[in-house]
Amino acid sequence: MNNLTQFKSWLKNVSFLTETDCNLFEPSLQTRQIKNKDIILHEGQVCKELGFINNGVFRMYYLSDGKEINTHFSFENEFVVNYDSFLQEAPSRYFIQALEDAEIVTFNLPTLQSAYNQSQNWERFGRIMAEYSYKLTTKRVEGFMFLDAEQRYLQMMKETPHFLERVPLYHLASYLGVERESLSRLRKKIAGK
Numbered sequence: 001m002n003n004l005t006q007f008k009s010w011l012k013n014v015s016f017l018t019e020t021d022c023n024l025f026e027p028s029l030q031t032r033q034i035k036n037k038d039i040i041l042h043e044g045q046v047c048k049e050l051g052f053i054n055n056g057v058f059r060m061y062y063l064s065d066g067k068e069i070n071t072h073f074s075f076e077n078e079f080v081v082n083y084d085s086f087l088q089e090a091p092s093r094y095f096i097q098a099l100e101d102a103e104i105v106t107f108n109l110p111t112l113q114s115a116y117n118q119s120q121n122w123e124r125f126g127r128i129m130a131e132y133s134y135k136l137t138t139k140r141v142e143g144f145m146f147l148d149a150e151q152r153y154l155q156m157m158k159e160t161p162h163f164l165e166r167v168p169l170y171h172l173a174s175y176l177g178v179e180r181e182s183l184s185r186l187r188k189k190i191a192g193k
Helices: 003-012 019-023 083-088 109-118 120-146 149-159 162-166 169-176 180-191
Strands: 030-034 039-041 049-055 058-064 067-074 095-098 102-108
Touching: 003 019, 003 049, 003 102, 067 120, 067 169, 102 109, 109 120, 120 149, 149 162, 149 169, 149 180, 162 169, 169 180
Parallel strands: none
Antiparallel strands: 030 102, 039 095, 049 102, 058 067, 058 095
């Protein structure tokens, strides 16, 4: 499967998108190879591209008193983007970094807006993506409000077990809001149950 075919195949699996809808994007799609640890978005930059991940893992993080705080991980067949910066064309508060060698298929905001203008199916797709992003954000915020560290870890194990396979533990600790040593103790405690 070539680099654009995977993205088009994924889009066609969205049941309401037609071949014509998918073809609206093709002339504007670009494939990028990203090396492990490359930062594709820096704090203060405007996120100018939305990337569909053919392969690889990315993390989104911010700095707090010089400490990296992970907020999101993106994997194959997901999008990697700072939506707020992308949609508002505003400076990002976050960094996005590859955690593995990766390949992404990218397009820009004018391409997306053009598709919205030409197809109600793309408008519907945009709404569904916005709802998905909202659900993820709400779940993350509520996880910190209503769950303790152990509950957050157990929820991650249940809902996103692939995180444990592909994301280094020190990044997971930051994501869960605990120190690395605390995560190690928590893992031992859960394994002992």
